[in-house]
Amino acid sequence: xxxxxxxxxxxxxxxxxxxxxxxxxxxxxxxxxxxxxxxxxxxxxxxxxxxxxxxxxxxxxxxxxxxxxxxxxxxxxxxxxxxxxxxxxxxxxxxxxxxxxxxxxxxxxxxxxxxxxxxxxxxxxxxxxxxxxxxxxxxxxxxxxxxxxxxxxxxxxxxxxxxxxxxxxxxxxxxxxxxxxxxxxxxxxxxxxxxxxxxxxxxxxxxxxxxxxxxxxxxxxxxxxxxxxxxxxxxxxxxxxxxxxxxxxxxxxxxxxxxxxxxxxxxxxxxxxxx
Amino acid sequence: xxxxxxxxxxxxxxxxxxxxxxxxxxxxxxxxxxxxxxxxxxxxxxxxxxxxxxxxxxxxxxxxxxxxxxxxxxxxxxxxxxxxxxxxxxxxxxxxxxxxxxxxxxxxxxxxxxxxxxxxxxxxxxxxxxxxxxxxxxxxxxxxxxxxxxxxxxxxxxxxxxxxxxxxxxxxxxxxxxxxxxxxxxxxxxxxxxxxxxxxxxxxxxxxxxxxxxxxxxxxxxxxxxxxxxxxxxxxxxxxxxxxxxxxxxxxxxxxxxxxxxxxxxxxxxxxxxx
Numbered sequence: 151x152x153x154x155x156x157x158x159x160x161x162x163x164x165x166x167x168x169x170x171x172x173x174x175x176x177x178x179x180x181x182x183x184x185x186x187x188x189x190x191x192x193x194x195x196x197x198x199x200x201x202x203x204x205x206x207x208x209x210x211x212x213x214x215x216x217x218x219x220x221x222x223x224x225x226x227x228x229x230x231x232x233x234x235x236x237x238x239x240x241x242x243x244x245x246x247x248x249x250x251x252x253x254x255x256x257x258x259x260x261x262x263x264x265x266x267x268x269x270x271x272x273x274x275x276x277x278x279x280x281x282x283x284x285x286x287x288x289x290x291x292x293x294x295x296x297x298x299x300x301x302x303x304x305x306x307x308x309x310x311x312x313x314x315x316x317x318x319x320x321x322x323x324x325x326x327x328x329x330x331x332x333x334x335x336x337x338x339x340x341x342x343x344x345x346x347x348x349x350x351x352x353x354x355x356x357x358x359x360x361x362x363x364x365x366x367x368x369x370x371x372x373x374x375x376x377x378x379x380x381x382x383x384x385x386x387x388x389x390x391x392x393x394x395x396x397x398x399x400x401x402x403x404x405x406x407x408x409x410x411x412x413x414x415x416x417x418x419x420x421x422x423x424x425x
Numbered sequence: 426x427x428x429x430x431x432x433x434x435x436x437x438x439x440x441x442x443x444x445x446x447x448x449x450x451x452x453x454x455x456x457x458x459x460x461x462x463x464x465x466x467x468x469x470x471x472x473x474x475x476x477x478x479x480x481x482x483x484x485x486x487x488x489x490x491x492x493x494x495x496x497x498x499x500x501x502x503x504x505x506x507x508x509x510x511x512x513x514x515x516x517x518x519x520x521x522x523x524x525x526x527x528x529x530x531x532x533x534x535x536x537x538x539x540x541x542x543x544x545x546x547x548x549x550x551x552x553x554x555x556x557x558x559x560x561x562x563x564x565x566x567x568x569x570x571x572x573x574x575x576x577x578x579x580x581x582x583x584x585x586x587x588x589x590x591x592x593x594x595x596x597x598x599x600x601x602x603x604x605x606x607x608x609x610x611x612x613x614x615x616x617x618x619x620x621x622x623x624x625x626x627x628x629x630x631x632x633x634x635x636x637x638x639x640x641x642x643x644x645x646x647x648x649x650x651x652x653x654x655x656x657x658x659x660x661x662x663x664x665x666x667x668x669x670x671x672x673x674x675x676x677x678x679x680x681x682x683x684x685x686x687x688x689x690x691x692x693x694x695x696x697x698x699x700x
Contacts, residue, residue: 242546247522247538263522267542271517272581274546278553279578282571292567296557299574303554306547 167416171209171229174222176200178230182280194261194269195276201260202237206378206420207371211353213417214367217409220357224291227284228298228352231277235306238270238277274306291356298352305349350374366405373402374421442691446484446504449497451475453505457555469536469544470551476535477512481653481695482646486628488692489642492684495632499566502559503573503627506552510581513545513552549581566631573627580624625649641680648677649696 185196208229215225244257245266259266278299285295350371354364377398380391402421406414460471483504490500519532520541534541553574560570625646629639652673655666677696681689 239546242542245542247542267517267520267522271514271549274549275553275578275581278550279575282574282578285568285571287568292571293560293562296560296567296570299557300554303550303557306550 210350214350214353215357218359234277238273485625489628490632493634509552513548
């Protein structure tokens, strides 16, 4: 990307940070979802969880927790829940329905529609279960866990991902292959920031951030998520796109100015084009 | 029902107890789900929530809370969440999918499949949100709320409703119109007890029940739920059905022997054929 600063030296170091986060989340999920009876449920759940393309929210959630001085373990259940819910949404987004326009690229379906409808219905509550069970009364962190449940429920729910998906469907129906700028704006606002970014407030909350830090990390995630969303879309106007992406990057970095320490570099690498 | 004891005198009194519970849950949900923008989300959410047939879990949840000395308000968010999730499950159960056998009676669809897929996807997290938000730090009840979130997540998830629905689908596919006794047993174990009964442990937890009381009310709910499940099914052997239903009623009433006070009559009316 033309707006990335020269960071080749730091790149491998930052990449290993994200790789270690992602490996830890995967290990946590593998333990949480073993292939066990009933196989009719756990085999597809395992498959849908690990075959879904990764999004940035889980890793950002961990990075935000570590940035504010929390331990990785404190955000691990939340990060795993975020991936589970993302994978469930991905399956439902790609479910073949009779009234659904085919503006998305078709994905490989390993299971019948009935399974790909029902199993994600179980994955979302399972994510909330992981999160609620991570509460450790000895740690006195119940309030933080409950706050995060509200955050995630809002982001996944009617004002978040679900509304975004619905808008995306409308866009797909009205414009065919092309997305108008107005519609894409609405979709971005409602979906990307939720799905891919704003949720790193969760990591901040679990890591014990102050209110000010939570606000700043929520905004950081919002800009990261929107930038990601724009980059993942085909744009009719490449120059305009690069301008918006650069703007979002600057807005994101401003939010990080408040923080000190070596973890700032790690989390800012998200927006510096390393990933 | 031939197994109901003569309770005509008490009936109207008990009915008004259940009516007042159901009216309170409905009022709570109406406030939680106003018809507001985005209408594309809240109109169908409102409709799907209030058009779904009631099941017994929400009312039992409140009754269990009151039985152990809790206040109705303490279980109201949980009861509302239970209805929301039941309504979401009902919509997905009746979603027209290409590979779905048509062994269920067809319901009226007010919205297109895409909407009836996505809006319930938002209703489930919204239920968890209502519940998590009901936490009042001043009340010091965070641990109870988190316990209930785990209960509900388990009941809705892969070991509960979702597995039950899958089994039901298999039953529908293999036997056509008729359900074999073995299959119905599996379906009962996995679905009814979860959907319609076992969840009244939630009300007990929120009302401050002891561990012993929670175990007893969970079992009570389980038997109520299974009984309800059998009664809602067409049976090939009517006599056998009545025997099973009577047995479940006795098992349920045994669990209530531990409790004292006038609320015992109220909650036991559930199994005494009043409803």
